[in-house]
Amino acid sequence: MLAESLIVHSIGSALCLFTVLQAGEASPTKPRDGDSGAVSAVDEKQVIQVIPVKHGNAHEILRVFQPLNLKVCVAVDGTTNSLVVRGAPAAVASAAELTATLDRPSEAPNVGDPVFIEVKHRDVEDLCAMIQKNFDLGSTRVGIDPINHLLIVNGNRDAAARIRALVERVDTPRAPLRLTFFFIRGEILNDGNVADAGSAPALPAKLRPVAAVLAETGFTNMELSAPLTTNATEDSFFSAGGRLAGGNSQGAMEFQVEGKVRPSSQPGHASIEVRGDVEFIPAEGSAPNTMFRAETTLVTRLGDYVVVAAAPSSLTSGEAMALVVRVDSAEPTAPAGR
Structure with a gap:
């Protein structure tokens, strides 16, 4: 029997439930010498495989597994130095293959051959x-x-x-992503009333649900100042910027976003670090003044609009700015069949 004190680790987004550890349940077949590990069917979608570690340490291999998105649940049976892996058959087979690669006899050091x-x-x-x-x-x-x-x-x-x-x-190619940032300018109601989302005729139709959310926080008279779009992949940095001129006497506003896309273990989601800045540049050539700054890390579902931050302007009383982001897949779509 497997020890009931096994600690189960989720590797990726797999659902961890080792029923074999419950009282009265049968454990998977104990692996024989020379086996890569016995496989027991849990249902038509998941299997459990016991993978013996012959040359190394099962806990060390588990530490290697943890940063990877293998989409399996893994436990260590310390009494037999084995990994107990549960997940979809293909994911379990991949974990077994990686274990076989890592579990090799040690050789003498060869320091002179990098x-x-x-x-x-x-x-x-x-x-x-x-x-x-x-x-x-x-x-x-x-x-x-x-x-x-x-x-x-x-x-x-x-x-x-x-x-x-x-x-x-x-080290596999990362899916390309399209990041679109929307800087929305508006006013803040200070009388305790809730603004009417319908007071945002300048916003595109797709941003009306965002306007409704901002209206509940007191935003009104909203308009889209600057949409910025850039492409990025996981583990890559991004940056985009633009300037909106306000006429010879009004100066200009400069918009900038930058950050990094982090790996996400959730399918259909993206994790990003982002910083957004808005600066007012006076027409007479004075030093720029920061109107708005937002910095955060967030996880968003692809295709959703997310309000990164919304805050009053630091320059003009009653004025406010919001930064909204939407992340989409930038994978090229196959042409429709004729």
């Missing part, structure tokens, strides 16, 4: 930090060449092979 691993799609510094945090490297050293996007592994040949296998699995 290995260079090209990183094509992910941030090489972030990937190096993940490896250093989750691998028991021993005497092996991992560094980076940021100019050429290389990981430099110097030490045990087996450790280098394990790191290369991990990089090949996680």
